[in-house]
Amino acid sequence: QVQLVESGGGLVQAGDSLRLSCAASGRTFSTYGMGWFRQAPGKEREFVAAIRGSGGSARYADSVKGRFTISRDNAKYTVYLQMNSLKPEDTAIYYCAANRRFSKSAQVIDYDYWGQGAQVSVSS
Numbered sequence: 001q002v003q004l005v006e007s008g009g010g011l012v013q014a015g016d017s018l019r020l021s022c023a024a025s026g027r028t029f030s031t032y033g034m035g036w037f038r039q040a041p042g043k044e045r046e047f048v049a050a051i052r053g054s055g056g057s058a059r060y061a062d063s064v065k066g067r068f069t070i071s072r073d074n075a076k077y078t079v080y081l082q083m084n085s086l087k088p089e090d091t092a093i094y095y096c097a098a099n100r101r102f103s104k105s106a107q108v109i110d111y112d113y114w115g116q117g118a119q120v121s122v123s124s
Helices: none
Strands: 004-007 010-013 018-024 033-039 046-051 058-060 068-073 078-083 092-099 118-123
Touching: 004 092, 018 033, 018 092, 018 118, 033 068, 033 078, 046 068, 046 078, 058 068, 078 092
Parallel strands: 010 118
Antiparallel strands: 004 018, 018 078, 033 046, 033 092, 046 058, 068 078, 092 118
8 A cells, every 4th residue: 555645735826837746655656557636616626647657658638749758767756747837727726646557547437546636726
């Protein structure tokens, strides 16, 4: 079982940057595909980015492509989401998630473990 803890959220202005971190427990971290999802008030949870267990290859939602970067440090059991050029529509609770079956899934249902979430608020 994997426990995930997000950090790094906050309140920023449009155009600013934030970096979210997700620390995982367990020495098998490199065997998990990791994803970031977000959920705005009144909306369904949506895919943001995902990265395979070995790192490198990633995929992004069209809405964040070119602005957000997912990365991971398997030695530190941590996955990151660097968010640049933030927009008010990026305001949401951001969740990291882990699964061992799919390397870069964009589907909520494919993930087995979830963090508690980190609030990101972007003012205009």
